[in-house]
Amino acid sequence: MNLVIMGPPGVGKGTQSHLILEKRKLIHISTGDILRMAIRSGSDLGKKVQAVMNSGDLVSDDLMMELIKDRLSQDDVQNGWLLDGFPRTPKQAEGLVEILDGIGIGIDAILVLRAPAEEIIRRLAGRITCRACNEVMNLIGLGGVSPVFCPFCGESKDPKRSKPALYQRADDKEETVRHRLEVFRKKTLPAAWILEDRYPLHEIDGNGRPGEVTQRIESVL
């Protein structure tokens, strides 16, 4: 079974991906993993990636396509995969269709996790992280009060930098979350609609407990 999972930040994509992978014994294919694997392999493609990374540039769409094609052709993924975090743009979606046609395989289901923007902002904007132990916690779960001491490790200050231990990551700030949601809506959703022309697409309601969302996914697979 070949699956693609898409969703805005904070919708629970990571959790659901993990559960699908465990249950169906699929190979997880994410762009981050692909880049790391390519570099580690020392192949010509890997050397290209390393050069781009060293120069501080972003990996171009063309190079990413080569990497995806290479990854999807390897032996270990022939029994099924879950593609996560790709495609992010309509151009990448068109490229992916071309690659799959070239290899002669398809996608069994595209899972698009959705949740209202305000719900995602509420979830993410409530998150705080501990600099001392890296635990992530939610102010909502902590009753909405901002604690001075980390409930996990007990630190109130980062031992290394004497800053407060608990802080909100830049990625979780409301303004950043709103921007990432807009990028998802304007670029990634159109990519999903391009794939939908060729493969079955299911919009999944991402609200509720992880187990409820998993059931919704299972009911369409």
Ligand SMILES: [Zn+2]
């Ligand atoms: Zn802590």
